[in-house]
Amino acid sequence: MGKKLTIFLFLLPSLVGLVLFSIIPIGTSLYLSLTEWDVIGGPPKFHGLKNYLQILKSEEMARILGNTLYFIVLYIPLILIVSILVAVLLNNSYKGIGIYRTIYYIPVLTSWVAAALLWKWLLNPRYGAINAILGWFGIQGPSWLQDKTWAMPGVVLSSIWKDMGYFSLIFLAGLQGIDKSYYEAAEIDGANAFAKFRYITLPLVTPTLFFVMVICIINSFQLFPQVMVMTEGGPGGATQVFVERIYNYAFRYYKMGYASSLSWILFVFIFVATIIQLRMQKRWVHYDS
Amino acid sequence: MTRKSLGKKVSFYFFASLIGFFNLIPFFWMVSTSLKARKALAVLPVQWIPEEPSFEAYQRLFQLFPFARAIWNSVFISVTTTVVVVASASLAAYVFAKIPFRGREALFTLFLMTMMIPGQVTMIPNFLVLRYLGLLNTYLGVLVPTIYNAFATFLLRQNMRVIPDAYLEAAIIDGASHFTIFSRIVVPLSKPILAALAVITFMGAWNDYLWPLIVLTDRAKMTLPVGLSLLNTQYGNQYNLLMAGGLISMVPILILYFLAQKHFEQGLNIGGIKG
Numbered sequence: 001m002g003k004k005l006t007i008f009l010f011l012l013p014s015l016v017g018l019v020l021f022s023i024i025p026i027g028t029s030l031y032l033s034l035t036e037w038d039v040i041g042g043p044p045k046f047h048g049l050k051n052y053l054q055i056l057k058s059e060e061m062a063r064i065l066g067n068t069l070y071f072i073v074l075y076i077p078l079i080l081i082v083s084i085l086v087a088v089l090l091n092n093s094y095k096g097i098g099i100y101r102t103i104y105y106i107p108v109l110t111s112w113v114a115a116a117l118l119w120k121w122l123l124n125p126r127y128g129a130i131n132a133i134l135g136w137f138g139i140q141g142p143s144w145l146q147d148k149t150w151a152m153p154g155v156v157l158s159s160i161w162k163d164m165g166y167f168s169l170i171f172l173a174g175l176q177g178i179d180k181s182y183y184e185a186a187e188i189d190g191a192n193a194f195a196k197f198r199y200i201t202l203p204l205v206t207p208t209l210f211f212v213m214v215i216c217i218i219n220s221f222q223l224f225p226q227v228m229v230m231t232e233g234g235p236g237g238a239t240q241v242f243v244e245r246i247y248n249y250a251f252r253y254y255k256m257g258y259a260s261s262l263s264w265i266l267f268v269f270i271f272v273a274t275i276i277q278l279r280m281q282k283r284w285v286h287y288d289s
Numbered sequence: 290m291t292r293k294s295l296g297k298k299v300s301f302y303f304f305a306s307l308i309g310f311f312n313l314i315p316f317f318w319m320v321s322t323s324l325k326a327r328k329a330l331a332v333l334p335v336q337w338i339p340e341e342p343s344f345e346a347y348q349r350l351f352q353l354f355p356f357a358r359a360i361w362n363s364v365f366i367s368v369t370t371t372v373v374v375v376a377s378a379s380l381a382a383y384v385f386a387k388i389p390f391r392g393r394e395a396l397f398t399l400f401l402m403t404m405m406i407p408g409q410v411t412m413i414p415n416f417l418v419l420r421y422l423g424l425l426n427t428y429l430g431v432l433v434p435t436i437y438n439a440f441a442t443f444l445l446r447q448n449m450r451v452i453p454d455a456y457l458e459a460a461i462i463d464g465a466s467h468f469t470i471f472s473r474i475v476v477p478l479s480k481p482i483l484a485a486l487a488v489i490t491f492m493g494a495w496n497d498y499l500w501p502l503i504v505l506t507d508r509a510k511m512t513l514p515v516g517l518s519l520l521n522t523q524y525g526n527q528y529n530l531l532m533a534g535g536l537i538s539m540v541p542i543l544i545l546y547f548l549a550q551k552h553f554e555q556g557l558n559i560g561g562i563k564g
Contacts, residue, residue: 003388003390003467004390006388006466006467006468007384007388007390010380010381010383010384010388010467010471011380011381011384013376013377013380013381013436013437014377014378014380014381014400014436014437014438014442016436016437017377017433017434017435017436017437017438018399018400018403018437018439020418020434020437021411021415021418021433021434021436021437022403022406022411022437022439023403024414024418025410025411025413025414025415025418026403026406026410026411026414028414028417029410029411029413029414032413032414086308089301089304089305089308090305092301094298094301094302097305100305100308100309102550103309103312103313104308104309104312105546105553106312106313106316106543107312107315109492109539109542109543109546110496110535110539110542111495111496111498111513111514111517111538111539111542112496112498112514113496113498113513113514113515113517113518113535113538114514114517114534114535114536114538114539115535117517117521117528117531117532117534117535118315118316118318118319118532118535119315120521121318121322121528121531121532122315122318124528126331126333127330127331127332127333127335128335129314129315129318129335132334132335133314161311161312161315164312165312169554222407222409224498224499225498225499225514228498228518229518229521242409243409243499246409246412246413247499247503250412250413250416251416251503256413259413260410260413263407263409263410263412263413264410266407266409266410267406267407267409267410270407271405
C-alpha cells in the first residue's frame with residue numbers, strides 16, 4: 001500500500017467528520033445567521049445583519065447577559081475558593097483520604113440532568129431539604145427557584161456542588177507539582193501555615209488557577225442543563241441564558257436564523273473573554289519558580 | 290504525637306467530613322425520597338427517613354416510561370460513541386504524530402481552529418445535515434457527528450509524538466506496513482492515554498443532554514438524561530419518581546468508576562483541557 005493511500009485512509013474518518021460536521025456547519029451557520037428561516041416555509045430569506053442588530057438592541061440580550069454575569073460573579077469566586085481549599089485538604093496523607101476523594105468525586109460522575117432534578121427538589125421552598133436544614137438554625141429560607149432574585153443563586157449552589165470535586169482534583173494535581181523544598185525552607189525560617197499558603201502555595205498554584213478560571217468562564221457562558229431542567233429560564237426570565245435561548249429559538253420556535261446569530265454572539269463573548277484573560281495572565285500568573 | 294500535629298489531624302477530619310457532608314446529604318435525600326410513597330412527599334416536618342418505605346416509585350417508573358429501554362439506549366450509544374471516537378482519533382493522531390506529508394501542519398492547525406468554535410454554533414447545521422441524511426431520531430444520528438473529535442485527536446497526537454522514531458524505523462526496515470506499526474507498536478504503547486480518553490468519552494456520552502435531546506424525539510429511542518427530563522416535564526412534582534430515575538441513571542457510571550478509578554483520575558486532568 002502506498003504512503004499516500006495509507007495517509008488518506010488513516011485520516012478518512014476524521015476528514016469526513018471535519019467537513020460534514022464542522023466546516024460545512026460553520027459556513028452554514030454563518031449564512032443562516034444572515035437569514036430569516038423557519039425550516040418549513042420555504043428556503044432561508046437573506047436579510048443581512050438584521051438578526052444581529054435586532055438581538056443586540058433587544059431587552060432580552062441585556063437580560064441574558066445580565067443573568068450570565070450574575071452567575072459568573074457568584075460562581076467563579078466560590079468555586080475557586082472552595083476547590084482550592086478542598087485541594088489543600090486532600091493534599092495530606094491521613095488515613096481514609098481515598099474515601100474522601102471518592103465522596104467528593106461522586107457529584108462529578110452524576111449526569112447534569114439527574115443532578116438538576118435533585119437540586120430542584122432540594123431547593124423546594126416548602127418541602128425541600130435545604131430550607132429544612134436552614135430551619136434548624138432558625139433561618140427562614142427563600143423561595144429559591146421560584147423567586148427572581150434567588151433563582152440564580154440556587155443554580156449556582158447546584159453548580160458548586162456538582163463541579164467542586166472536579167476542580168479540586170485539578171488543583172490537587174497542581175499542588176502536588178510544587179517542590180517540597182520550598183516548604184522546608186519556609187519552616188526553617190519559622191513561617192506559619194497561613195504564611196506558607198499565602199507566599200508559597202498560592203503563587204505557585206496560579207498557573208492551575210488561571211487554567212481553571214478560563215475553563216470556568218467558558219463553561220459559565222455555556223450554562224445549559226441545570227437551567228433547562230431546574231427553571232426553564234424562569235421565573236420571569238431570571239435564569240434565561242445563551243444556550244437555553246439558542247435551544248428554544250431553534251428547536252421550539254423554529255427561528256433558525258435568529259438562533260444562529262445568537263450562537264455567533266455567544267462565540268464572540270467566549271472568544272473575547274478568553275483573549276482578555278490570556279492578555280491579563282502576565283500580571284498575576286507565575287510560570288516559573 | 291505532638292499536640293500540634295494532633296490538632297492538625299483533628300481539624301483535617303473535621304473539615305473533610307464537613308465537606309463530605311455537603312457532598313453526600315443531597316444523595317441521602319435522593320435515596321430517601323425515592324423510597325417514599327407519593328403522599329409522603331408533601332408532609333411537614335420533612336421526613337429524612339421515610340416512615341413507611343415503599344418501592345412504589347421504582348415500579349411506576351418502569352410502567353410510565355420505557356425506562357429499561359432508556360438504559361439500554363444509553364449503554365449502546367455511550368459504548369459505540371467511545372469506540373468511534375477512540376478509533377477515529379487514534380488513526381488520525383498517528384498520521385499527525387508520525388507520518389510527515391506536505392500540508393500536514395496546516396491541516397492540523399485547521400483541526401485546532403475548529404476546537405475554538407463552541408458546539409452551539411454547529412449544533413443547528415448539524416441538525417440540518419442529519420435531517421438531510423434522514424438520520425434524525427436514529428442512534429446513528431447521535432453517533433455520526435462524533436467521528437470527528439479535534440480534542441481527542443490533539444490529545445492522542447501529543448502523546449504519540451513522544452514514542453521514539455527508532456521503534457518505528459526498525460519496523461519499517463523489517464517491512465512492516467503502517468497499519469501493522471499502528472496496531473502492534475503505537476496502540477500498545479499508548480494504552481494509558483487511550484484508556485483515559487475512553488473513560489472520559491464514555492462519561493461524556495453517558496451524561497450528554499443537549500445533542501441527544503435534539504436528535505432523539507421518539508420515547509423508545511431516548512437516552513437516560515433525555516428520558517429523565519421528559520419525565521420531569523410530565524410528572525414534575527412527583528419527586529419520588531424523578532429521584533428513583535436519577536439514582537438508576539447513576540448506577541452504571543458509579544460501577545465503572547469503581548472498576549476503573551485510575552483511568553478516571555488520569556482522564557480528569559486531560560479532560561480539563563476540553564472543558
